[in-house]
Amino acid sequence: MDIEQLQNFRPFHDYRWDDVVCMPYKEDGAAPFKAISRQVLFSEAQLGCELRYFEMAAGGFSTLERHEHMHAVMILRGRGLCLVGDQVRPVQAFDLVTIPSWTWHQFRATEGEALGFLCMVNAERDKPQLPTEQELAKLKAHPDIAAFLAA
Ligand code: MN
Numbered sequence: 193m194d195i196e197q198l199q200n201f202r203p204f205h206d207y208r209w210d211d212v213v214c215m216p217y218k219e220d221g222a223a224p225f226k227a228i229s230r231q232v233l234f235s236e237a238q239l240g241c242e243l244r245y246f247e248m249a250a251g252g253f254s255t256l257e258r259h260e261h262m263h264a265v266m267i268l269r270g271r272g273l274c275l276v277g278d279q280v281r282p283v284q285a286f287d288l289v290t291i292p293s294w295t296w297h298q299f300r301a302t303e304g305e306a307l308g309f310l311c312m313v314n315a316e317r318d319k320p321q322l323p324t325e326q327e328l329a330k331l332k333a334h335p336d337i338a339a340f341l342a343a
């Protein structure tokens with residue numbers, strides 16, 4: 193059996209997959225985030241999309257951002273909070289979350305445990321935007337969002 197065939201099967205062990213590298217969440221340190229890792233599970237030119245697994249430790253969070261491309265998310269591990277647009281919702285394993293185009297979003301592991309999720313995304317995609325000070329102030333005008341961002 194050659195190596196390509198072997199890589200068709202990559203067993204799961206404790207939120208890691210054989211032959212999948214566990215990387216930092218983002219390459220550049222410009223965007224704010226905390227205690228989060230990234231594993232790219234599927235990245236094939238033929239598919240046109242990628243499936244990644246992100247995991248944040250308790251107290252960790254993803255970047256608050258928006259972009260033209262969408263995300264299709266399935267929570268795979270733990271519990272936490274998720275902001276989509278002006279809504280903050282508790283999320284837990286196997287919940288589905290759709291992040292539409294140009295919608296502010298962030299995940300936070302607020303429940304004292306890790307929060308892990310699968311994220312499907314276009315292979316070719318635009319760069320995320322971070323909120324300006326004015327946009328952040330507008331988001332924080334929602335009491336739920338202010339409490340979420342302070343968590
Ligand atoms: Mn995003």
